[in-house]
Amino acid sequence: MSKPAPSVRELIREHYSALTQSERKFANSLLENYPAAGLASITIVAANAEVSTPTVARMVQKLGFKGYPQFHQALLKELEAQVSGPTQRRENWASEAPEGHLLNRFAQAVTDNLGQTFSNLDYEQFDMAVRQLANTEGRLYVVGGRITRALADYAFTHFQAIRQRVTHMTSSSATWPHYVLDMEAGDTLLMFDVRRYETNLQRLAELAAERGVKIILITDQWASPITSVAQHTFNCWVEIPSAWDSNISTMMLLEAMIAATQEEGWDETRERYERLDELFDMTRLFRKFS
Amino acid sequence: MSKPAPSVRELIREHYSALTQSERKFANSLLENYPAAGLASITIVAANAEVSTPTVARMVQKLGFKGYPQFHQALLKELEAQVSGPTQRRENWASEAPEGHLLNRFAQAVTDNLGQTFSNLDYEQFDMAVRQLANTEGRLYVVGGRITRALADYAFTHFQAIRQRVTHMTSSSATWPHYVLDMEAGDTLLMFDVRRYETNLQRLAELAAERGVKIILITDQWASPITSVAQHTFNCWVEIPSAWDSNISTMMLLEAMIAATQEEGWDETRERYERLDELFDMTRLFRKFS
DNA sequence: CAGCGCGTGAAAACATTTTTCCAAACCGCA
DNA sequence: TGCGGTTTGGAAAAATGTTTTCACGCGCTG
CATH class of the missing domain: 1.10.10.10 (Winged helix-like DNA-binding domain superfamily/Winged helix DNA-binding domain)
Structure with a gap:
């Protein structure tokens, strides 16, 4: 052949x-x-x-x-x-790509990051934060920075599906004062802030904290200054061989939180979730698999 | 035994x-x-x-x-x-959380997903797609579905930093025809479509394909129907013990693509990147570490 | 050099696997 | 709700694979 x-x-x-x-x-x-x-x-x-x-x-x-x-x-x-064959496959997730291929270097970095993030995760903190996120008595605000805006968006989309009273604070910081005005003690603010920590975000955090809002902060391994006013801080490892930072571990933590939140309040939110599901079903073209 | x-x-x-x-x-x-x-x-x-x-x-x-x-x-x-034998030895990311804690179950699922995604990745396809993404002669359009919109946004933010002529097609499909109008042969369309595949996205893909646009599709392991009109398709494993799908492997693939694209055109885009970097530097408050 | 026993493979008998066929179930659609 | 096409799995038929039988040949022994 x-x-x-x-x-x-x-x-x-x-x-x-x-x-x-x-x-x-x-x-x-x-x-x-x-x-x-x-x-x-x-x-x-x-x-x-x-x-x-x-x-x-x-x-x-x-x-x-x-x-x-x-x-x-x-x-x-x-x-x-x-x-x-010539070499026993390497122990990691080697794709079929050649040894020094970016994919393999990248896989290595991601593995390390996820491993670090997991082993530095305090599960009691995690559980407490989740309980906070599942508490629908207060509103849940979500906000991110320049890059993490996408994550905040992702978080918003999911939280909106599993609980009520969720607000995505758009990235334009000009509008933030309006949101702060309505914040009350008992509300929750989920913030994403990875390096090039943004001044605006810090101001926002301070204002919110003053009003008695519980802040859950997801940041990188070097920790944003917001830590000092946050109730719960989670550090994600983000270094990859590149000029920018990876947000895979951040995403992982976020998804874990969403999953846990959903599990936490499953009994109350299941009906909500199913209703939403039906609404989408009505417009969908292709069947979901089994 | x-x-x-x-x-x-x-x-x-x-x-x-x-x-x-x-x-x-x-x-x-x-x-x-x-x-x-x-x-x-x-x-x-x-x-x-x-x-x-x-x-x-x-x-x-x-x-x-x-x-x-x-x-x-x-x-x-x-x-x-x-x-x-040697390959299977998976890294145990177990946090200190108890055995059956969601964090550990979640970590397991994510490990599997990433592993699957990597080992099913065709690196030649990957390289070709990256070359396409790095080609600035045509425009690059980015679009996602209901959930993956956030990923499209993330992709946009990064691609915008490393190359010119990038457009994020907002999630409102009503505006898509306007974009299609301007598409030309040689343009690239980066699409995200995971299950509950959306009819709108498929229509868009078909229209774009007709106009000679090269489509790069990032989808789940079950493959969106868009596959049939896409130049390059990438499957990401997304199953987690939850009512929704995980996008961590999707994110991983996306980041790998961004990293590779950046590397591909580094000489031309480095200056651009540094200039952008400086612009952000001028407004930031806190120093970047190391 | 006849007789015995063991090793061997052709071929038959047997078992299993693979393919084909077909009817029932399913799905999208009108 | 009923129709037409597709998908699906049960079951029979075909093919293939495995085991057993058995007779032949070879070499050793008395």
């Missing part, structure tokens, strides 16, 4: 859009546990993925194999090539 | 003295090309070693297997263990 045969993984990617729902179910099962989930007989493999044998048979044909045995052989070849 | 199962290699050595001539012939053939020479069907394996099928069948029974299929399975297991 002149071309290097594409891996089964690649074949799945390539044909994924042409696969039916059950076929995807199998594809996912295979990708999740690759390639082990494809090494047994078609009967067993199908049973593991909870689809029927014909489904698997049809799918491997879609991938371009003449039949299941061919597919099976292809997987074996890959496995074997990997074992006898 | 209490004892670690002995490898087939060991079994052969152990029983070697009890093997007949033809059986040894097969044993040697297997050891010479281990374990590949034992992975096919008994018929083929026997033919390769130039012995008869019964010989192989008898021998594997001598080794202690009930039949050829069991022997075959054992070889597979070994192979698989070899491959997944």
Whole structure:
């Protein structure tokens, strides 16, 4: 063969859009546990993925194999090539990219950041902050800086779905005084401030604190000065080999908070969530999967 | 099992003295090309070693297997263990939180997602997409859906910093036709579409594709239908134990793209970047660390 | 050199796997 | 709600793989 045969993984990617729902179910099962989930007989493999044998048979044909045995052989070849291959895959999330490829350097940095962030996370603080976020007696204000505005937006979109009384303070600091005017003791202010800490944000934090607002601050490993007026501060590791900072760990923390908040107030908010879900269902074109 | 199962290699050595001539012939053939020479069907394996099928069948029974299929399975297991062994060792980001704490469950899910996303990433596609993103001859349009709007915003903020001619198509789809009007062949459209794929986005993609715009699609593991008109599609794993989907891996991919784009066109954009940096410096209050 | 026993593989019998076919379920759509 | 196309899995048919049987050949032994 002149071309290097594409891996089964690649074949799945390539044909994924042409696969039916059950076929995807199998594809996912295979990708999740690759390639082990494809090494047994078609009967067993199908049973593991909870689809029927014909489904698997049809799918491997879609991938371009003449039949299941061919597919099976292809997987074996890959496995074997990997074992006898030049270097044992590196322990991390090496993509197939070459050693020094940006993707791999990047993956390394992200791993480190997430690891650091997690191990420096005080889960009791986390739980308290979550309780605060789930408390719907006060309003919840969300605000971010130049870069973190997107995160604040993301937070807003989700919190809005799971609780009432949420406000996104737009990035134009000119409008902030209006919001502050309405803040009351018992309200919560979720702030994002990573380096180039912004003066405006600090002023806002001070004003809010004076009014008795509880501040939850998500910042970087060097900690924004807002820390001093915040109830709860969370530090996220953000360094990557680049001129700017990564917000993946920030995002991770945020999502964890959203998930926890939702779990916290699930009984009360479930109905709300389902109603919203239905509203979207009414306009959607494509079905959500199982 | 209490004892670690002995490898087939060991079994052969152990029983070697009890093997007949033809059986040894097969044993040697297997050891010479281990374990590949034992992975096919008994018929083929026997033919390769130039012995008869019964010989192989008898021998594997001598080794202690009930039949050829069991022997075959054992070889597979070994192979698989070899491959997944060192790789599988996942970093444990466990915070100090208790075992079943949401933080730990969440960390687990995120690890899996990032791992999956990375290993399914086609780095050649990635490089091509990056080259497209770095190409400033055409405009770069960025757009997202209901949830991914925040990501599109994040992308916009960064791309705007590193290159010229970037447009963020606001989330209100009513304004999209105006943008499409101005699109030209050679332009690039960076789209985010994760499930509950949105009809509007698909229409937009189709219109843009018709005008010769290159589409880079960032979607989830189930692939938005936009795939069919996109130049480059990237799948991000998004499942977490929650009613909604995680966008951490999406964010990771996005950041990797931004980093790569910046690296790609660094010489041309460095000056631009520094100038912007200075502008921010002029208004900031707190010093950037290190 | 006849007789015995073991090793071997052809071929038959058997078991399993794979494929094909088809009817039922499902889905989007009018 | 009913229609038309697609998807799905049960079951039978076909193919393939595995095991067993058995007869032949070889070499050793008395």
